[in-house]
Amino acid sequence: MIRTVIVEDDPMVAKINTSYLGKMNGFQLVAAVSTVDEALPIIEKDQVDLILLDIYMPGEDGWSLLSKIRWLGQGIDVIIISAACDKESIQKGLRFGAVDYLIKPFEFERFQTALNSYKEEQSFFDEQEKLSQEELDHLLLHKDQQSVISFELPKGLTxxxxxxxxxxxxxxxxxxxxxxxxxxxxxxxxxxxxxxxxxxxxxxxxxxxxxxxxxxxxxxxxxxxxxxxxxxxxxxxx
Missing domain, CATH: 1.10.10.10 (Winged helix-like DNA-binding domain superfamily/Winged helix DNA-binding domain)
Incomplete structure (x- = not known):
């Protein structure tokens, strides 16, 4: 099971993300918290594989948490879920090592694609001791194809x-x-x-x-x- 923490200050979005995660096979929700201060003790105490991370929150923001994770050297992956869609934020997220970037609002299908892609990647690495260039290229190119940003409106809006x-x-x-x-x-x-x-x-x-x-x-x-x-x-x- 991929142990997952949701860090999101908007209660409605946190509820939606929790519901979406519950529909995914192979993922276990460790905690859903609304601040960096709440997230840090969980990350330090529990074995966490993946964080679904909002960026703009009261107090310390998601960038701060992402920096601390990298500074601690913990093997935790991050999928950013944010309304920020400017190129600077997206590039910053990728430079910090985010494995995907979801722009709010999004449909379940995009959420499903992100998590399934991540799960497949982890399963692939678990089965391999070494990778050939061909295998690595296939993995990276497939991931790029899955990460196209959509600006479709939510269902029911025109x-x-x-x-x-x-x-x-x-x-x-x-x-x-x-x-x-x-x-x-x-x-x-x-x-x-x-x-x-x-x-x-x-x-x-x-x-x-x-x-x-x-x-x-x-x-x-x-x-x-x-x-x-x-x-x-x-x-x-x-």
Whole structure:
């Protein structure tokens, strides 16, 4: 069994990743934690093979944990799972030795591909004392083919609607808006709008906070956080 630790500060994402991991044969969840401080004692105490690592968290970030793992010289592999899709972050992750890089949000199929590829690679090395150049080339080339980054939208979201929402957000500028207000501006249901806004929060385009009033349901308030037109174009154009 591949003993795995999930390090993710977003409870919803951590729950999804835990659920996804539970569907994978050959993997055992050691712990799911939300900070580097929680992760370090587990890594030092338990035998851990793989970490599914978020980058941006409160306190020390994922880069710090990755550096400490390498400094300790522990044979732990890391798959980065992050909304950061700029080339600097991706290159930094690969230079630190991450075996794969998943950009949030992603479908189960991409998660499955990453973990199956990792499991196959580990099984291959377990069976071999030495590798020929041909065997190594096949392994590396196969891995490259599996690691293509996708900018597909989550199921149920469409590019046309996302484009309308993005245009309205740009029109609003720095103004704070609620889910209901944006739903009325675009002309879709509040439930549908919530899915799009959660997606935009996942890829760090907007910030979202929950405002609790004296009575009634809490209100989600949003504001633009990242004018990354290049990232949005990737999702809008496929």
């Amino acid at each position: 590019r046309n609607t996302l484009r309308l929402i993005w245009e309205k957000i740009l029109e609003n500028g720095a103004e704070v808006f609620s889910t209901d207000e944006m739903a009325k501006q675009v002309g879709i249901s509040r439930v549908s709008m919530r899915k799009y806004l959660f997606f935009l929060a996942d890829i760090t385009i907007i910030d979202t906070e929950v405002v609790y009033g004296a009575v009634g349901r809490p209100i989600f308030k949003h504001r633009i956080a990242n004018l990354d037109h290049q990232l949005m174009n990737k999702y809008l154009n496929g």
